[in-house]
Amino acid sequence: MIVRHVDEVKGTAQEIVTANWTSRRVLLAADRMGFSFHETIIHPGTETHIHYCNHLEAVWCIEGDGEIETIADGRKYALGPGVVYALDQHDEHWLRGGTRPLRVLCVFNPPLSGREVHDASGVYPLEVA
Ligand code: 9YT
Secondary structure (H helix, E strand, C coil): CCCCCHHHCCCCCCEEECCCEEEEEEECHHHCCCCEEEEEEECCCCEEEECCCCCEEEEEEEECCEEEEECCCCCEEEECCCCEEECCCCCCEEEEECCCCEEEEEEEECCCCCCCCCCCCCCCCCCCC
16 A cells, blocks of 8 residues: 655655646656546646646646636636546646635546656657556
8 A cells, every 4th residue: 555645745856846836746657556646736827728638637626716718619617626627538728826826636647657747738748658
């Protein structure tokens, strides 16, 4: 069994800090679970273009506020505690931070190896083990 605390990840290579978000990747591909599991903080007032062509992602919002806008149809969804969204169609979207840090828990399938950041198209590369 694997038992970890998110604090163990802070300040290590498994914590990715960008201008728009901080991702603490607690379970990764190397853990052989078939998914990776992260805590992510979306920084207030930021806007991130995301298109996970190679991955499925589900996101559970825990605290704070923000917004997601799907690019294909321009629909906007308010994000806050209790909201769950799943990018089951690899949906290209804008992710916007609100007035307070938005803390979410994210699951990726296939799992991330841990160092991924979005490329210019908002994509994470697919890493083949
Ligand atoms: C919700 C979302 O996709 N945020 C971007 C970072 C991502 N959650 C990650 O790499 O942990």
